[in-house]
Amino acid sequence: EEDEIDWEFWSKVISDFNSVAKSEPKVLSYNIQRGIPPTLRGMIWQLFAKSKNVKLEEQYMQLLKEESVYEKAIARDLPKASFMNHEYFAVQDGQEALFNVVKAYSLYDTEVGYSQGLLHITGPLLLNMPEEEAFCVIVQLMNKYDLRGHFLPQSDLLSQRLYQLEGLVADHLPHIQRHFQAHGVRSNMYAYQWFSTLFAYKFPLDTVFRIYDMIFAEGIETLHRFSVALLERNQSTILSLEFDDLVNFLKSDLLEIYMVSIKCCEWQGLRADENANQLVKDAFQIHIVSKRLDRLAKDYQVESARANNEAEAIEALKRQNKALADSIKKMDMEYSELNKEHTEVATELITAKMDIARIHDENEALR
Template sequence: MSEYLVVLTQRSIKWSKLLKSKRKVQRNVKLKRYIRKGVPNEHRAMIWMAASGAQEQFEKNPGYYQALLEAQHDPKLVETICIDLNRTFPDNVQFRKTSNPCQQKALYNVLRAYAHHNAAVGYCQGMNFIAGYLLIVTKDEERSFWLMDALLGRILPDYYSPGMVGLKIDQEVLGELVRVKSPRVWKAMVDNNVMWTLVVSRWFICLFIDILPVETVLRIWDCLFYEGSKILFRVALTLIHHHRVLIEQAQSLPDICQIFKQITRGPFVEECHPFMQKIFTEPGSLSIATLTKLRAACRARIISEETK
């Protein structure tokens, strides 16, 4: 941590200089480079809003969030959200009922508003952690709502739809990428009859919350809001590729499940600065065009299997 504090201080000075002369944050190569090296806490909410397009929606729709809160809501939906409130970050002081202010009320509002805004998705488990994480960073209900809209509506479409088609597709895409980039790992998975959904579904649905250390997740989300969902693949491929020998030696399905839990812990992921440098080198090239092509093939395969 002492070494990382030096990095944080240096980044904070550079970010302050970058933002000092700017009225509005513009997407460009320099900003992308800065984001990859980490966004200081004091600028994180603003950069996430600007990088994701959430700021634009926020400015275009004054009063919209408040109108959503005042609308009529399905009692069953409200009940489901209420059940999950106490399950959201129970160890975090901001989400305890005794806290002042307590983020549970804000979390309830964001989830209720989003369910009304995106009726096709409504609310499903996992969304409470995402909304909670956004509230921790932004300390602002409305901004958390618009960031959630950017994530679930544009960056990760269909991850949280009733059929979770987008999530299923991306798990299959990861399998295809591993087959090409780490064929022996892929063979170990096939030989032990391990489905990707068994070992990586929580990685994708929770966007690594409660999987990787907090600071590492924040750094991943910095890039996710700017570069989109391919960041999730970069992180997953780095974890798998870096521990490929361990996975290749697995003798059974329980072995592999245990290894996949093990590889998300320890110094490799705790030292977030070198880890984030590795996600852009270790998996090799990964273009949007490649992902688009693989997603189309996996979508066709999944739909074909579901209609049989």
């Protein structure tokens, strides 16, 4: 594998990234498909992200001295990350680095604060660069790559991207989309973790690194390509399953088909690494037009606005119903009070009439 790496090309990328990106975009894309050399990966990611920022690194060091309200939550979630069994995170230094970066970001961006997804996104970065550089990359992912909207409490960007995924599945894999609709399976049931953690939640690190390669090179919409590719590769299995088994399969077992391919190739004496690249190759076969994504985004906004209007109308009706119910209750109470008063008056009237009759009888007797 080392022999196949085009070290001359990657040396050019390191020395003059902007020039290579402009003059040889297809060659760059081809080499990214083959995988960025592990020893250069962190550096290349930073070049794509344009994240190198000395002032931001200095700010990071200052943020480490401050306290965050999220420290207990971060410490509680650390052991839950799937990559914590990696040798880097098995020791105190690795765990502290992960804690530090996520804590610092919660102080840097108080609107976002902390989300467990940030923990999963940060881990693969730390396996390829020092913590202060990983912090700068996180800042760029949030802003330059428009990932911040996935974590802002008032943002619906993540929901929009999941809606776009459903539209793309309908375009590329209509049989799967009809199967999903028939069984009530929505994209947020299986792809939420993919998008909120950049596939780092459960996927093997080698696969996650390759996905990161493409995200840094081509943008966050790469998530859609990998999602559609995974579904396409597993189409026959997906179409054979019903709701419970289907959702469990989508959440946990989509990569199994690639693992089986690798084992088969090893048994046949073929190169296993070539099949390990199959997911990336599959993703590059998925062509997504930006205009289609824009159209789906607009459709989402229209549907979201309609749903919000309907929700507001329902809430207004609920308020009206409550007001009417309160009014009826008040009228019932007033009626009960009036009825009570009427009964008392009627009783007094009868008593008075009886008294008058008695007095009349007494007067007659006296005569």
